[in-house]
Amino acid sequence: SQKIEQNSEALNIQEGKTATLTCNYTNYSPAYLQWYRQDPGRGPVFLLLIRENEKEKRKERLKVTFDTTLKQSLFHITASQPADSATYLCALEMDSSYKLIFGSGTRLLVRP
Amino acid sequence: NAGVTQTPKFRILKIGQSMTLQCAQDMNHNYMYWYRQDPGMGLKLIYYSVGAGITDKGEVPNGYNVSRSTTEDFPLRLELAAPSQTSVYFCASSDNKRGANQPQHFGDGTRLSIL
Numbered sequence: 691s692q693k694i695e696q697n698s699e700a701l702n703i704q705e706g707k708t709a710t711l712t713c714n715y716t717n718y719s720p721a722y723l724q725w726y727r728q729d730p731g732r733g734p735v736f737l738l739l740i741r742e743n744e745k746e747k748r749k750e751r752l753k754v755t756f757d758t759t760l761k762q763s764l765f766h767i768t769a770s771q772p773a774d775s776a777t778y779l780c781a782l783e784m785d786s787s788y789k790l791i792f793g794s795g796t797r798l799l800v801r802p
Numbered sequence: 803n804a805g806v807t808q809t810p811k812f813r814i815l816k817i818g819q820s821m822t823l824q825c826a827q828d829m830n831h832n833y834m835y836w837y838r839q840d841p842g843m844g845l846k847l848i849y850y851s852v853g854a855g856i857t858d859k860g861e862v863p864n865g866y867n868v869s870r871s872t873t874e875d876f877p878l879r880l881e882l883a884a885p886s887q888t889s890v891y892f893c894a895s896s897d898n899k900r901g902a903n904q905p906q907h908f909g910d911g912t913r914l915s916i917l
Contacts, residue, residue: 721902721903722902722903731910731911733806733892733894733908733909734845734892734906734908735908736905736906739905788852788902788904789835789847790847790906791844791847792844793844794842794843794844795844
């Protein structure tokens, strides 16, 4: 079955730097991949979706890449701010269905 | 437009008790989902529904039941609570009438402890 790996260690960076988070998957390449943000005590919030035929997607300071050869997606936040501190979840379609399988998330801490 | 609303926000149950977690959405989404999230783990799909009257099992359905009598509501039932069901439960919905690749919208969760 499909498995997703996200770095379980928190990423600690200085304000203004670029944060890069990694999502690796193990089996078939999904048709699309999604990224969510989750704050403590809150539900996940959708950020970006990238399709298998898209190499890169941007939204304001966010950028997502999708490399089906490496079976990897990278999530970048440029000019990071303390307000970007949260846990970021990667999600892939499950078994070519409308269902998603989620990674365990990577916690990002942006120091002022 | 409230989005996805979950009640209650917190609950403590004794082993063997039953309860229903409520979920309602006002976005006219056809798909709805129930997940559980354990500390340091990803979201695990419990049940999902593609429309009123249609439900199906996810990855971890044992110990739970659902129903979907209306488009708006998707309650999750725990019949005999067990300590292993201590978790945070999230309900989500998506508008898949336009096809796949749609984002999911989440409620803020129900924190459930079984003692």
